Amino acid sequence: xxxxxxxxxxxxxxxxxxxxxxxxxxxxxxxxxxxxxxxxxxxxxxxxxxxxxxxxxxxxxxxxxxxxxxxxxxxxxxxxxxxxxxxxxxxxx
Numbered sequence: 001x002x003x004x005x006x007x008x009x010x011x012x013x014x015x016x017x018x019x020x021x022x023x024x025x026x027x028x029x030x031x032x033x034x035x036x037x038x039x040x041x042x043x044x045x046x047x048x049x050x051x052x053x054x055x056x057x058x059x060x061x062x063x064x065x066x067x068x069x070x071x072x073x074x075x076x077x078x079x080x081x082x083x084x085x086x087x088x089x090x091x092x093x
Contacts, residue, residue, distance in 0.1 A: 002028050005024045005028070006025060015068070018063075019060055019063055019064065019067075022060065023056060023057075023060050026052065026053065026056030026059075027053070029052065030050075030053045033045050033048055033052065034049050037049070
């Protein structure tokens, strides 16, 4: 299954196709690591799988940040002060 997903990552016409393929590969590899940990009874591999999943998640965010145009500011309607406009809050003592 990993080879089919890797083929999709190579052929995929958009960045999103490639990103989803990379996330699927990292998920499948982490499941394989967890199955090895269960099979051997050595639960130290669980930490390795957890770090692998976190690295895949951070790598996916980095790819999205690098490949998608536009700004990444937080915009929440109805909540003032969270827009990240760079203004410091003035204290009124």
